[in-house]
Amino acid sequence: MWSLAVVWISSLLVSTQAQGTASMWRGNDRSGRCQYSFTVASPTEASCPSMGSGPEMEALKSRLGLLEVMVARLAGGEAPRAAAGTGLQEAYTQAMGEKAQLQREKDRLAQQADELQQRVAELQREVEKLRSRPCQQLPPPTVPQHDSSVRPGAGTALSHLVSRPGRTQGDTSSLRDPSWQYGSPGYQELKAEVAEVPAPRPEDPEDYTGCGELLFVGEPVTHRKADTIAGKYGVWMQDPEPVAPYGPGMVWRIDTIGSEVRQLFGYEDVEQLSRGFPTKVLLLPEAVESTGATMYRGSLYYQRRRSRTLIRYDLASESVAARRDLPHAGFHGQFPYSWGGYTDIDFAVDEEGLWVIYSTNKAKGAIVISQLDSHSLEVKRSWETNIRKTTVANAFMICGRLYTVASYTSPNTTVNYSFNTATSQSKAISVPFKNRHRYNSMIDYNPIQRKLFAWDNYHIVSYDVRLGKQQ
Numbered sequence: 001m002w003s004l005a006v007v008w009i010s011s012l013l014v015s016t017q018a019q020g021t022a023s024m025w026r027g028n029d030r031s032g033r034c035q036y037s038f039t040v041a042s043p044t045e046a047s048c049p050s051m052g053s054g055p056e057m058e059a060l061k062s063r064l065g066l067l068e069v070m071v072a073r074l075a076g077g078e079a080p081r082a083a084a085g086t087g088l089q090e091a092y093t094q095a096m097g098e099k100a101q102l103q104r105e106k107d108r109l110a111q112q113a114d115e116l117q118q119r120v121a122e123l124q125r126e127v128e129k130l131r132s133r134p135c136q137q138l139p140p141p142t143v144p145q146h147d148s149s150v151r152p153g154a155g156t157a158l159s160h161l162v163s164r165p166g167r168t169q170g171d172t173s174s175l176r177d178p179s180w181q182y183g184s185p186g187y188q189e190l191k192a193e194v195a196e197v198p199a200p201r202p203e204d205p206e207d208y209t210g211c212g213e214l215l216f217v218g219e220p221v222t223h224r225k226a227d228t229i230a231g232k233y234g235v236w237m238q239d240p241e242p243v244a245p246y247g248p249g250m251v252w253r254i255d256t257i258g259s260e261v262r263q264l265f266g267y268e269d270v271e272q273l274s275r276g277f278p279t280k281v282l283l284l285p286e287a288v289e290s291t292g293a294t295m296y297r298g299s300l301y302y303q304r305r306r307s308r309t310l311i312r313y314d315l316a317s318e319s320v321a322a323r324r325d326l327p328h329a330g331f332h333g334q335f336p337y338s339w340g341g342y343t344d345i346d347f348a349v350d351e352e353g354l355w356v357i358y359s360t361n362k363a364k365g366a367i368v369i370s371q372l373d374s375h376s377l378e379v380k381r382s383w384e385t386n387i388r389k390t391t392v393a394n395a396f397m398i399c400g401r402l403y404t405v406a407s408y409t410s411p412n413t414t415v416n417y418s419f420n421t422a423t424s425q426s427k428a429i430s431v432p433f434k435n436r437h438r439y440n441s442m443i444d445y446n447p448i449q450r451k452l453f454a455w456d457n458y459h460i461v462s463y464d465v466r467l468g469k470q471q
Contacts, residue, residue: 211351211399211467214415214429217452218464220436224274226458230255233341233441234455235291236273240349240448243298246315248448252295253278253460254288256341256441261288264300273460285320286311289332291442291455292346296354297374303345306332310345310356310377324377326370328360335359335389339408341441348397351447355397359389367395369402369421385419385426392417394443396452398467405433408440436461 025037226232236253239246249269254261266280267273286304293302299321300313308329314321329345335358336343346357354374359365367389370382385402393408400421407413415431439457445465446453452463 212469213401213467214398214403214418214431214465215468215470216466217415217431217433218466220434220454220456220461220463222436222459222461223270224276224460226255226460227276230257231458232439233257233291234460235293235442235444236453236455236460237293237295237300237444238446238449238453239295239298240446241297243316246298252300254293256288256291261305262286282315282318284313289345290336290342292343292357294347294349294354294444296349299374301347301354301377303331303347308345310372312374312377322375322377326356326358327379328362329358329368330360335365337395337408338390338393339439339441343394343441346395348395348444349447350397350399350445352397352400357389357395357397357402365389367392367402367404367419369397369419371421383419383421383424387417387419387426393440396443396445398445398447398465405440405443408435409438411435411438433463 023039025039027035027037029035226234234253234255234257236251238251239248242248242250246266251267251270251273253265253267253273254263262284264282264284265278266282267277268279272279284300284302289303289305289307293300295301298315300315302311302313303309304311304323308326308331310324310326311320312322313319326345331344332342333340334344337346344358348355348357352371354372356370356372357367358370359368363384365388367385367387368382369385371380372378373380387402387404392404393406393413395402395404397403402417402419402421403415404417405413406416411434413433413435414429415433416428417426418429419426435456437457437459440454441457442453442455444453445451449462450465450467452465454461454463
């Protein structure tokens with residue numbers, strides 16, 4: 001209050017001294033506060049200059065314009081800057097997420113690599129253990145496994161021997177090797193009335209040069225044991241009528257476990273086969289189905305995988321020379337032998353030429369025999385038997401007669417049926433036959449060697465046979 005009084009008194013004094021030249025105004029502003037305003041006349045200027053002129057006003061306008069431009073820029077750039085900041089944040093978050101995912105994937109792969117290394121080490125120890133006991137006979141596994149590996153020893157050292165045909169493209173579709181479970185062994189044994197066949201007496205004349213009935217099968221002779229799981233099943237052959245450039249001693253082998261069976265190994269003779277040193281490795285243009293292949297007159301005859309197609313592969317030109325579908329033949333597990341293995345179509349060679357053993361829906365699973373033209377694969381003539389194909393373990397031809405084996409696992413079984421294509425008559429017989437290694441997946445006859453070739457649970461074996469006339 002005292003300060004207000006002093007200001008008021010001073011104003012009165014000034015007003016009194018400069019009456020006519022100064023004035024005071026007091027009032028409340030918009031907010032209600034008291035304000036004092038003084039008006040003093042200019043002692044030098046008679047009138048005020050215009051508001052729109054003067055350098056000071058122009059400078060003030062210029063500064064105000066610059067301020068407006070800067071404010072506008074700041075206000076307009078705020079949104080893009082905010083959007084850019086948001087985008088950067090999202091990209092950073094995504095990058096960190098991907099980094100974490102890659103780290104997890106890296107950890108998972110590292111764990112898998114450790115597990116695989118441990119598995120390889122275990123397998124190596126198992127191999128060393130098995131090699132340290134070469135004479136121990138192991139029971140056969142109940143389920144076939146898959147492996148596309150080649151016999152150890154071939155490896156890269158044999159890569160220069162592989163011939164790759166360029167005329168025909170192979171089938172690249174996949175194929176699983178079967179795990180056949182037929183239940184009790186009684187199902188696999190053929191139950192039939194058998195006829196006694198007397199063994200020939202030493203004083204009886206024996207026919208070793210001409211044809212005759214099968215009287216005797218000798219003990220199995222082992223030539224080689226496969227080193228890997230790929231050799232559990234297979235087929236080995238000698239051409240009874242070889243064609244150059246391969247001689248009569250040449251031995252051929254196919255390991256038939258794997259999803260893409262295409263390798264054909266050639267050996268100069270049986271001794272080289274026993275030692276495991278192939279002199280020729282051919283890559284077939286079409287994958288092989290099962291163990292039914294055979295060799296005849298310079299060609300490999302086999303069934304194309306997953307089909308009823310028969311193929312003649314010429315060894316000299318290393319190309320497919322002929323192919324033909326076998327009419328109405330079952331394939332890929334429709335009518336196999338009792339051990340399974342997709343053995344629906346089985347080639348055979350004897351003194352009378354090239355044969356194929358199979359079945360059809362029309363025959364209702366009974367064995368059908370067809371004689372083939374070895375050049376064109378055309379069926380020349382067929383016979384339908386009364387022998388159920390799925391009840392016998394294997395079959396082969398000798399002198400125009402079909403012979404079947406009762407069991408593929410029994411160590412002491414029999415050749416239990418024969419069918420004569422000359423008379424179209426079949427009969428039950430009983431010629432002893434031994435499965436020494438208890439899983440016989442292939443049996444074929446060689447008319448020149450007068451032997452049966454077989455593949456018995458990793459083992460490549462042969463049997464001497466004796467032909468003659470029944471007493």
